[in-house]
Amino acid sequence: MTEQFKANFIKLQENFTRIFSILFEGGRAYLEFTDPTGVLEGGIELVAQPPGKRLRHISLLSGGEKSMVAIALLFSFLEINPSPFCVIDEVDAALDDHNIYRYISYLKKVAEHNQFITITHRRTTLEVCDNLYGVSMSKDGVSQLVSVRLTDYA
Amino acid sequence: MTEQFKANFIKLQENFTRIFSILFEGGRAYLEFTDPTGVLEGGIELVAQPPGKRLRHISLLSGGEKSMVAIALLFSFLEINPSPFCVIDEVDAALDDHNIYRYISYLKKVAEHNQFITITHRRTTLEVCDNLYGVSMSKDGVSQLVSVRLTDYA
Amino acid sequence: MYLKKLRLSGFKSFADPVSLEFSEGISAIVGPNGSGKSNITDAIKWVLGEQSIKSLRGKKMEDVIFSGTEKKQASGYAEVVLILDNKDGSLENYPQEIAISRKLFRSGESDYAINKKSCKLKEIHSIFMDTGLGKNGYSLISQGSIENILASSPTELRNIFEEAV
Amino acid sequence: MYLKKLRLSGFKSFADPVSLEFSEGISAIVGPNGSGKSNITDAIKWVLGEQSIKSLRGKKMEDVIFSGTEKKQASGYAEVVLILDNKDGSLENYPQEIAISRKLFRSGESDYAINKKSCKLKEIHSIFMDTGLGKNGYSLISQGSIENILASSPTELRNIFEEAV
Numbered sequence: 001m002t003e004q005f006k007a008n009f010i011k012l013q014e015n016f017t018r019i020f021s022i023l024f025e026g027g028r029a030y031l032e033f034t035d036p037t038g039v040l041e042g043g044i045e046l047v048a049q050p051p052g053k054r055l056r057h058i059s060l061l062s063g064g065e066k067s068m069v070a071i072a073l074l075f076s077f078l079e080i081n082p083s084p085f086c087v088i089d090e091v092d093a094a095l096d097d098h099n100i101y102r103y104i105s106y107l108k109k110v111a112e113h114n115q116f117i118t119i120t121h122r123r124t125t126l127e128v129c130d131n132l133y134g135v136s137m138s139k140d141g142v143s144q145l146v147s148v149r150l151t152d153y154a
Numbered sequence: 155m156t157e158q159f160k161a162n163f164i165k166l167q168e169n170f171t172r173i174f175s176i177l178f179e180g181g182r183a184y185l186e187f188t189d190p191t192g193v194l195e196g197g198i199e200l201v202a203q204p205p206g207k208r209l210r211h212i213s214l215l216s217g218g219e220k221s222m223v224a225i226a227l228l229f230s231f232l233e234i235n236p237s238p239f240c241v242i243d244e245v246d247a248a249l250d251d252h253n254i255y256r257y258i259s260y261l262k263k264v265a266e267h268n269q270f271i272t273i274t275h276r277r278t279t280l281e282v283c284d285n286l287y288g289v290s291m292s293k294d295g296v297s298q299l300v301s302v303r304l305t306d307y308a
Numbered sequence: 309m310y311l312k313k314l315r316l317s318g319f320k321s322f323a324d325p326v327s328l329e330f331s332e333g334i335s336a337i338v339g340p341n342g343s344g345k346s347n348i349t350d351a352i353k354w355v356l357g358e359q360s361i362k363s364l365r366g367k368k369m370e371d372v373i374f375s376g377t378e379k380k381q382a383s384g385y386a387e388v389v390l391i392l393d394n395k396d397g398s399l400e401n402y403p404q405e406i407a408i409s410r411k412l413f414r415s416g417e418s419d420y421a422i423n424k425k426s427c428k429l430k431e432i433h434s435i436f437m438d439t440g441l442g443k444n445g446y447s448l449i450s451q452g453s454i455e456n457i458l459a460s461s462p463t464e465l466r467n468i469f470e471e472a473v
Numbered sequence: 474m475y476l477k478k479l480r481l482s483g484f485k486s487f488a489d490p491v492s493l494e495f496s497e498g499i500s501a502i503v504g505p506n507g508s509g510k511s512n513i514t515d516a517i518k519w520v521l522g523e524q525s526i527k528s529l530r531g532k533k534m535e536d537v538i539f540s541g542t543e544k545k546q547a548s549g550y551a552e553v554v555l556i557l558d559n560k561d562g563s564l565e566n567y568p569q570e571i572a573i574s575r576k577l578f579r580s581g582e583s584d585y586a587i588n589k590k591s592c593k594l595k596e597i598h599s600i601f602m603d604t605g606l607g608k609n610g611y612s613l614i615s616q617g618s619i620e621n622i623l624a625s626s627p628t629e630l631r632n633i634f635e636e637a638v
């Protein structure tokens with residue numbers, strides 16, 4: 001258990017550090033054990049430093065920065081443990097246009113090996129999607145599928 | 155205490171029911187005491203029914219519907235107890251274009267008597283603003299003010 | 309292996325049977341607030357064995373069954389069928405198409421099945437044993453939960469990590 | 474009465490003194506992720522007496538003082554001045570302009586003042602006694618807190634209500 005666990009942790013650590021600096025175009029981030037001597041029992045803490053900023057506790061990060069860190073962590077897990085498909089429901093709600101663009105560029109790369117189903121209101125995200133499904137509420141309060149074209153969202 | 159409390163509660167109840175059906179263009183919502191006999195100790199529960207839907211627990215509402223219910227509650231309080239100014243930080247993040255439009259139309263009405271300072275990424279919300287302030291991070295990681303024109307957000 | 313089709317019937321706001329066909333790559337689901345998008349995410353979590361009704365935004369398990377509107381009767385049961393394409397054989401000993409289903413009646417009777425044969429939840433979990441799906445929170449991200457991941461305590465983060473790898 | 478000006482110096486990411494002049498109506502603050510917009514909301518909550526560092530997204534009160542970057546030294550103190558226009562006389566016994574300020578040094582020394590005269594927090598609270606500001610959570614909505622209001626329990630909702638009216 002220990003060897004396997006340690007090996008996986010190192011792999012996750014490497015992914016997270018790399019993907020973070022791709023999404024933030026710099027800066028650094030890593031995972032550390034709260035108690036380095038007691039690896040098997042202790043907790044894991046996340047440390048993230050956006051480019052040009054000091055190292056501060058992640059609670060001080062902004063809404064959009066927190067979303068980007070969590071997205072980096074998600075992609076790091078998927079790389080270790082690919083999933084037949086992945087559902088992402090409005091993770092882009094807090095992102096500004098610049099960060100959305102970075103997120104979907106990386107998503108496109110990961111989508112070469114994983115299938116993604118994403119729910120979004122953001123136009124920029126729709127531009128990288130291969131298929132589009134519309135849902136709407138009928139008059140009698142029942143959900144139904146409707147066909148949508150990307151141009152409807154212009 | 156009791157008389158004043160009851161009078162305020164009825165006033166809040168009226169506001170909430172009215173503002174909810176303006177924001178949702180129909181439906182109904184109200185506040186109720188969990189223990190109608192013990193008004194002074196009991197809690198308050200919120201009930202909301204969007205138009206065309208059955209009465210269900212508010213936890214089943216969607217992300218956007220929950221934001222709109224909370225916005226209705228906010229405006230209901232402001233009506234009873236106006237504030238010299240009000241700060242609203244990205245309450246529109248989960249709203250679709252249709253709901254944003256309803257939210258800002260009501261905001262414009264309330265802004266005749268209250269000053270609002272709102273932080274937003276959404277273009278539609280900016281269209282009702284009288285003044286625009288830009289914030290940016292300088293190269294050395296320090297926040298500074300920048301002048302912005304609405305056309306920058308086209 | 310990828311998600312080929314999802315069929316919902318009587319699940320939350322999907323009173324009438326609805327079927328979504330997916331292909332590989334990135335698919336987007338769009339629609340107004342309250343139209344039923346996140347109910348699709350809940351349907352996928354549920355058919356894969358989600359036990360916590362709170363994480364499906366309900367109070368009691370029955371809340372996943374269409375509870376009626378002013379114009380339509382409540383449903384007697386909720387059913388979700390998830391169909392995986394296994395043509396690439398990534399799951400040995402399983403056919404080219406795997407249909408996982410879950411059904412719940414108002415009476416409380418519930419039933420899981422793989423390719424129409426009734427089974428236990430354990431068997432559904434074992435299909436995804438070596439993949440990232442289901443057991444860890446990382447492949448099914450519900451609305452609002454991306455921020456919660458960062459708010460977890462070091463011990464919680466460790467648990468998420470242990471499940472994920 | 475309305476908010477006329479806000480001055481920040483050494484508060485969170487605002488290392489250099491910054492002054493925002495507001496007028497009545499609706500003002501919008503825009504900018505990229507992480508640029509400092511919500512820090513302005515935090516500054517307003519803080520100058521009005523916010524005691525909980527958690528609700529200012531920090532761990533210890535010192536976290537509100539600019540803690541330096543690669544290119545800039547940390548600040549020795551944080552100061553926020555909030556100036557209200559009281560020309561309409563809605564606050565009797567107060568001048569036409571009311572400046573509320575709060576200062577915190579790294580040493581832990583802190584100081585509130587009204588129109589440059591040192592005062593206790595109680596006095597700041599009494600200015601807003603009959604208005605909706607400060608004491609109730611309803612006039613200062615931080616990022617993400619709009620959804621939390623609906624997640625409060627009936628007792629919490631009652632407490633919010635009692636404070637607000």
Ligand SMILES: Nc1ncnc2c1ncn2[C@@H]1O[C@H](COP(=O)(O)OP(=O)(O)OP(=O)(O)O)[C@@H](O)[C@H]1O
Nearest residue numbers: 216217218320341342343344345346347373374375
């Ligand atoms: N058992 C049920 N029967 C009928 N309707 C239900 C049931 N459970 C939930 N609903 C309805 O489903 C709607 C919520 O749908 P959902 O959360 O999927 O919306 P959404 O499309 O994700 O919207 P948003 O963009 O705001 O996130 C609610 O209006 C709710 O009343």
Ligand SMILES: Nc1ncnc2c1ncn2[C@@H]1O[C@H](COP(=O)(O)OP(=O)(O)OP(=O)(O)O)[C@@H](O)[C@H]1O
Nearest residue numbers: 062063064485506507508509510511512538539540
């Ligand atoms: N004491 C401090 N000293 C220096 N920088 C700080 C301090 N406290 C917080 N920050 C920085 O402020 C930034 C967060 O700013 P803020 O939350 O205001 O962003 P925002 O403009 O609201 O972004 P978003 O659009 O993502 O919500 C973080 O990057 C954080 O590192």
Ligand SMILES: [Mg+2]
Nearest residue numbers: 216217346451
């Ligand atoms: Mg949703």
Ligand SMILES: [Mg+2]
Nearest residue numbers: 062063511616
């Ligand atoms: Mg913010």
